[in-house]
Amino acid sequence: MSRNRKDPTRVVHAGRHPEQFHGVVNPPVYHASTVLSPTLADWEQKDRDYAADKPGVYYGRHGTPTLASLEEAIAELEGGYRAMIYPSGLAACACALISYASAGDHVLISDSAYGPMRRVGWRLLSRFGVEVQFYDPLAGAGIAALMRPNTTVVVVEAPGSLTFEMQDIPAIAAAAHQRGAMVLMDNTWATPLYFKAFSHGVDVSIHAATKYIVGHSDAMVGVVTTTREAWPKLKETHVDLGQTAGPDDVYLAQRGLRTMATRLAQHWQSGLALAEWFARQPAVERVLHPALPDDPGYAIWRRDFLGASGLFSVVLKPVARNALAAFIDGLELFGIGASWGGYESLIMPFDPSPIRKVSRWPYAGPAFRIHAGLEHIDDLLADLQAGFARLNQP
Numbered sequence: 001m002s003r004n005r006k007d008p009t010r011v012v013h014a015g016r017h018p019e020q021f022h023g024v025v026n027p028p029v030y031h032a033s034t035v036l037s038p039t040l041a042d043w044e045q046k047d048r049d050y051a052a053d054k055p056g057v058y059y060g061r062h063g064t065p066t067l068a069s070l071e072e073a074i075a076e077l078e079g080g081y082r083a084m085i086y087p088s089g090l091a092a093c094a095c096a097l098i099s100y101a102s103a104g105d106h107v108l109i110s111d112s113a114y115g116p117m118r119r120v121g122w123r124l125l126s127r128f129g130v131e132v133q134f135y136d137p138l139a140g141a142g143i144a145a146l147m148r149p150n151t152t153v154v155v156v157e158a159p160g161s162l163t164f165e166m167q168d169i170p171a172i173a174a175a176a177h178q179r180g181a182m183v184l185m186d187n188t189w190a191t192p193l194y195f196k197a198f199s200h201g202v203d204v205s206i207h208a209a210t211k212y213i214v215g216h217s218d219a220m221v222g223v224v225t226t227t228r229e230a231w232p233k234l235k236e237t238h239v240d241l242g243q244t245a246g247p248d249d250v251y252l253a254q255r256g257l258r259t260m261a262t263r264l265a266q267h268w269q270s271g272l273a274l275a276e277w278f279a280r281q282p283a284v285e286r287v288l289h290p291a292l293p294d295d296p297g298y299a300i301w302r303r304d305f306l307g308a309s310g311l312f313s314v315v316l317k318p319v320a321r322n323a324l325a326a327f328i329d330g331l332e333l334f335g336i337g338a339s340w341g342g343y344e345s346l347i348m349p350f351d352p353s354p355i356r357k358v359s360r361w362p363y364a365g366p367a368f369r370i371h372a373g374l375e376h377i378d379d380l381l382a383d384l385q386a387g388f389a390r391l392n393q394p
């Protein structure tokens, strides 16, 4: 489709081919393992096409039109070459990292990257002779000082999971590329709509589609998009690890995608309104949201991002545990839970200190992450106001 169209239009149309399915608007859910060939010649042709990496339907594990629809849509929206689907966001993170790291390589991972992704580095990759080093998320161009002749991958995530540091991705990418390393980004927070990874030097962009793409807290899917140069390795490793995802979950992801632009605009607006409210409360030490003008990451967010999603964190001043419990337990609209990106608001307490390797978490008070859902902002604010009344007067 025309690259000139705006994202909300492309989100609606990318990867959809009703003409191939009797005019049906959404791609059918193909449940498949065996794919039959009518003749020997067809079987042999498919063999050649598969070896040549031609898109097609060869075997259930290698994808069906249900998966192809989502892959095509994400690649187009993000401006990458092609995309690949995984059974979860973490599977996408792990497989992407494994694709580009071999024994003897040195890999740099941001100290604010998604915790389980960092664990893939220090626990899994290190078993296979890859040296994994964590770096300060705010290193920027200074990452050059950490690069070694055998550095092959730099992992970035902006803003960082839980702690929301903004990374200067173009600066990091320039330093990495100068030394022949590639840049892997977890782009889940911004989605393909709010950060155009490939125009900022990223080679491989990872999404937990579980979050905003699925958008309804009811399926787990991961997607990785790459440049043309990075594609063959990703594809090869995907095949070797036998990765695929269930067709029903992938269907839900492509279905969720169609409304994502509209949902995101609301998540952004509500998230910012909640963040501004928290910032005014005397009990709050700091709000971690890169779209707040006094956030240290604001300048980078303004420069590189096209929007903000509804996920941010709040650090409280030190407070008694029963006061914190009174605040959180009494909330009526914010569920206590992991994951995010659905239509419902969430709150999740966290302490990043134990998993920090090279950067210090400076706060003594408790922290929690907020996902602003699609409820009316007045009701969300009223719920928090009542919650802070309990916090201050448990």
Ligand SMILES: *Cc1c(COP(=O)(O)O)cnc(C)c1O
Pocket (backbone or CB within 6 Å): 088, 089, 090, 091, 093, 114, 161, 186, 188, 189, 208, 209, 210, 211, 220, 221, 222, 339
């Ligand atoms: C949730 C999340 C993941 C993992 O996704 P799952 O689908 O839960 O496996 C990866 N990266 C980030 C930034 C996430 O928030």
